[in-house]
Amino acid sequence: MDLSQHIRERGLKATPSRISVMKVLESDHRAYAHADLETIFSTMDRVTLYRVLNDFEETGLVHKVIDMDGVTRFAYCKHSCPDTHHADEHVHFNCQVCRKMFCLENMPAPSFNIPKGFKAMGQNVLVFGLCKSCSAA
Amino acid sequence: MDLSQHIRERGLKATPSRISVMKVLESDHRAYAHADLETIFSTMDRVTLYRVLNDFEETGLVHKVIDMDGVTRFAYCKHSCPDTHHADEHVHFNCQVCRKMFCLENMPAPSFNIPKGFKAMGQNVLVFGLCKSCSAA
DNA sequence: ACTTAAATACAACAATGTTGCGTTTAAATT
DNA sequence: AATTTAAACGCAACATTGTTGTATTTAAGT
Numbered sequence: 070m071d072l073s074q075h076i077r078e079r080g081l082k083a084t085p086s087r088i089s090v091m092k093v094l095e096s097d098h099r100a101y102a103h104a105d106l107e108t109i110f111s112t113m114d115r116v117t118l119y120r121v122l123n124d125f126e127e128t129g130l131v132h133k134v135i136d137m138d139g140v141t142r143f144a145y146c147k148h149s150c151p152d153t154h155h156a157d158e159h160v161h162f163n164c165q166v167c168r169k170m171f172c173l174e175n176m177p178a179p180s181f182n183i184p185k186g187f188k189a190m191g192q193n194v195l196v197f198g199l200c201k202s203c204s205a206a
Numbered sequence: 207m208d209l210s211q212h213i214r215e216r217g218l219k220a221t222p223s224r225i226s227v228m229k230v231l232e233s234d235h236r237a238y239a240h241a242d243l244e245t246i247f248s249t250m251d252r253v254t255l256y257r258v259l260n261d262f263e264e265t266g267l268v269h270k271v272i273d274m275d276g277v278t279r280f281a282y283c284k285h286s287c288p289d290t291h292h293a294d295e296h297v298h299f300n301c302q303v304c305r306k307m308f309c310l311e312n313m314p315a316p317s318f319n320i321p322k323g324f325k326a327m328g329q330n331v332l333v334f335g336l337c338k339s340c341s342a343a
Numbered sequence: 344a345c346t347t348a349a350a351t352a353c354a355a356c357a358a359t360g361t362t363g364c365g366t367t368t369a370a371a372t373t
Numbered sequence: 374a375a376t377t378t379a380a381a382c383g384c385a386a387c388a389t390t391g392t393t394g395t396a397t398t399t400a401a402g403t
Binding site (some may be wrong): 076080134135137138140141160162165171173176179181182183184186187188189191192193194195196197198199200201204205 | 242272273274275276277278284297299308313316318319320322323324325326327328329330331332333334335336337338340342
Binding site (some may be wrong): 082119 | 389391393399400401
C-alpha cells in the first residue's frame, strides 16, 4: 500500500514528515504519544509533529485516545474513517508498567444506556493493568 | 454528616482547606477539575489544592477520572472505598459544550474480556456528548 | 519552470502538574 | 492550658504537554 497516496487521498500533502510518521503508525496498531514519536524522530520539529498528528486525526487517518496520564495518543485507523466519526471505536489497553497503549481492535466499545436528556456522541473506553510482556516479567 | 470526622477517619488532618474542598465535592457528585476548584477558592494556594486532591484520592475519599481534554478530575466517593480499589467504578459522562463531567453512579463500568496475557486492574469509561442542560439549549 | 496554497521551523506563550524547602498548624501528649 | 511534632501549607522554581503567530519553504497543480 502506498502511504503517500493514502495521505493525499485525504486532501493532505504527502510531505516527508507525514510519510515517516504514518509509516510508524501504520506498522504497529498501538496508540503513540507525541513524546514517543519525538524520540523516534529526534530531528523533527515538535510543533510540526503536533500538527502532523492533529491533521491526521482531523482527516480520519488516525484516531485519538487519552491515556491514563491524560496524554493524547494517536493510533492508525485500520478501517477508513469518515472525517466526522471513527467507525473503529474499540477498547484500548494501557499498561501501568511500560505505559504502552494497545488497540484491542476486535473488542468494540459497548454502547451505554445513558440517562434521559443526555446525548451520547462517542466514548473513550480504557482498561489499564499489565500488558503481555510486563505481566510475564 | 461531619466532614472533619470523615477526613480524619482516613488518617488526614481536618484542615480548613480540606474541609471546604470536601464540602464542595460532597455536595454534588460531579467530577471537578483543579481549575474548577481554583475558581471557587480563589485565595487557596494552587499547590495546596493539588495536594488536597491527591491526598483525598490516595486515601479513597474521592476517585479520579481523566476527562476528554486529558485533565484530571476528582469526584466524591459515595461508597467508602478502600485505599487500593474504588468500589464505585462507574461510567462518567463528559459534556462537549459546558465540559462538565457527571458521575453516572448507577451505571457500573462493564468488565471486559481482555486478551490472554493482559491483566486488567481497572478501567476508565467515559461517554461524551451533550449533557441535559446543553442538549436542551 | 512557474505559481500558490499548504506545510514547516522557530519563538513565544499557556495550562496542567510536580518538587523542594522553610514556616505554620492540627491534634496528640504532658 | 502549654508543649510537642509530624503533617500540612505557602512560595518559588521547574517539567511536561500543548497552542498560536509568523516568516520561510515546499508539494503538487498549471
